[in-house]
Amino acid sequence: MKKTIIVGIFVISNLCSAFSAEVNLYTSRHYQSDTDLYKKFTDKTGIKVNVISSKYEVLEKRLLSEGKSSKADVVITADAAALGSATKKEIFQKIKSETLNSKIPAIYRSAYWYGISKRARLIYYNPENISPNIVKNLNYEDLANPMFKKRIVIRKSSNVYNQSLVSSLIENNGLSKTSKWAEGLVSNMARKPKGNDRDQILAVAAGEADLAVANSYYIALMLSGKKGPEQQAAAKKVQLIFPNQSNRGTHMNISGGGVAKYAPNKENAIKFLEFLLTKDAQEHIVNNSFEYPMIAGVQPNKLIAQFGTSFKQDSKTKMTSYYNNQKKALTLMKKAGW
């Protein structure tokens, strides 16, 4: 009799944990459409998603303060350098997932983290103000060329996308060349850095500058009309190029995540990550936040695909360098007056 009760309790408690219906997500992705994505996951699996969303640096500080008592299950970032930082600070744990390993190309994952979607950092221009011939084969390195004096807009140096770009430049060109490049870029700035990526594109549309540096999904977001008819009309004035096509390829970045080290709901965490790489989730991502998909068999949304999808992507520069060079990058940028 006693044995039956014990076995009964054991079975029931296991059943309960199987139905333990939640996963705690710490995310620095900032797209409204993600809420619907989490809903899709809950509808499919019955697992509730609890979200805390903030800039990555704040999340990290929080996670490190919480330590072993942290209830975080999954940590997702919007930039690869953040993934590197999380790995170095032992925020992630190693997991085994054949699904994730088979679906994600090796350069976009590691033992600790997995890429969910891709984005490219592109150069935008207004054909009314600058000839396409000039920008045709532009490299990031050309942004320091004096011919663009006071004609470039880019976000502030504290923005992590810029830091990753500069990290990648340090990795490829070395510290001193990149320093000089940064100084050249600063003297080419049309205005002191302000606003987000979309503001840079709008500045080019308005004629305030000739070239802007911004992520790929923003132009699609503006063209979709989701940011209002004025921005849609402005976006139509603007064209883009994929830099560095004649050498290593365009700088790519990823949004990705991993399972937190002290995750209380580890199984649910793995399920959640695997869900993000399903066809359903990937299509939701590409059609709502206009990023490039991670898995094969899913096409990017036509608003971004119309600019070309077979551009050369920099697959040589390791994503780990984005984090490894980050402090050097920021110091260099600040010293250049960025």
Added chain:
Amino acid sequence: MFLFLKNINLWLISSICISLLVAIPIFVIFSGFFGETSNYLAVLSETFLLEYITNTFLLLIGVLSLTFIFGVGVAYFVSFYTFPGSQFFTWAIILSFAVPGYIYAYSLTAFFANYGTLFSILTFLFGEANYNSYIPRIDSLLGSIFSISFSLFVYVYLLTRALFVYQSQNMIDAGRNMGFSSYNILKKIILPSAKPGIVAGLSLVAMECISDFGTVEFFNVETLTTAIYDSWITFEDLNTANILSFYLLIFIFILFYLERVSRSRSRFNIPSKGFYKIEKTKLTGTKAFLIFLFCFLIFFTSFVFPLLQMIYWLIKFPGSFDLKSVFTLSLNSITVIAITCLALIVFSFVVNYGIRVTDNKYLKTLTNFSISGYAIPGVILSVTVLTFSSYVDQFLKDYFFISGFKTLIIGTIFGLTVAYFIRFFSLAVNGIKSGYEKLNHSLDDASYLMGYSKIGTFIKVHIPFLKNNLILICMLLSIDLIKELPITLILRPYNFETFATQAYNYASQDMLEYTAIPSLFLILFASLFIMISKRQILKGF
């Protein structure tokens, strides 16, 4: 032995606990001061430190100038003159207090951006054209100065007006008899006697301005506060953060000391004999119109403009409206306000009542010392609370094998309340103290004579008398709490957003248009608190 027990009383214990709590940030900053710093401090000193200090200084000068003009200007006009709208502006001007600096910043950006609101308005009125090149840019330092000035000038207005109300008509008549023009009367009689109020107001503005984080971070203006945040967040150099905090604090304490000194002086300036209430001059014609315009422009720009801009965004992007989310945000904001207010009022009463019945010097010192919690910028306070929780957690683990202290504080409503408590205790305790000071001790004696116990006296005499003060304190706390950003941002629990943090999240994550809903509701709630207590606010300062 019983004598010894008698001395250990409730008041002493609670005030010791409270002072320990309030001392946490200062303790952490000092202990970190002597630690190692990374090379970030060296890089800083070489490159931007001077710029940060200059920016902080320029910001301060700009904000102090504008708040002086707006605050003293409006206070002067509504106190000494009657003109169309003067009654309305007397209280309506306070509404600008409902708009925190960072929300003002979002509105300014929305309005003056390329293809922004002004562009849409011009296109609507005059057709398509490239207006962008003609639209002025109000951002960076200028934008920060405007945003912060418009959100803080009410301090100067209220404190100046409070002293203007005590002006005696006698002195003004004397000035007129001597042939002074209105301008000279203002310059030589009115302003000097209101000086303590003006200085007090400007000192408060200065403290808040230096601690501002949301506005300057949004406008990419590097000040000492953003440098502190940067060194902690980006460079992970807590010691540099502490050193910069230390210098910032010295500066703040100087300002605070100035404010205290001028406040204490103000008591001697209230005339008693021969006091005649001000007879307001009625204005007509051009003068009336110009002064009306001045007040109207300030009211419109500081309150109506951000409100309209947010409403415009809401109409343009209706998809951002989510009833469930609004309900949750309201619940969270109100919960946090209710719990914190309750804790603050209860403990403020404990301390004040203790002062009243025991006349203990230590308790009095506590009420003065607690101001340090208010003076410390929110970013620094939250970082020190985090750091302190980790210290204690480690200590308990190493020596007592107790774990989990951290989980009590980090990411809980309790931890959030503790941080709010440290920050706002001085507001509550000094607010109630000023009420108690007006309550004559002989009333207590009369009550005891009639047979009421201490508790009875408290309930039947003190509370009714302090009712207005309580309303004022609760509403002021509520307004401050609903606008509060850095502490809430850093210490809040899972799935827990307030209107302030939600607006900030959207703004910093490239969804500026979505700040409309949280901003609107924040302004609405804060305006409601102001309207509930507007009589007390105008009287209480």
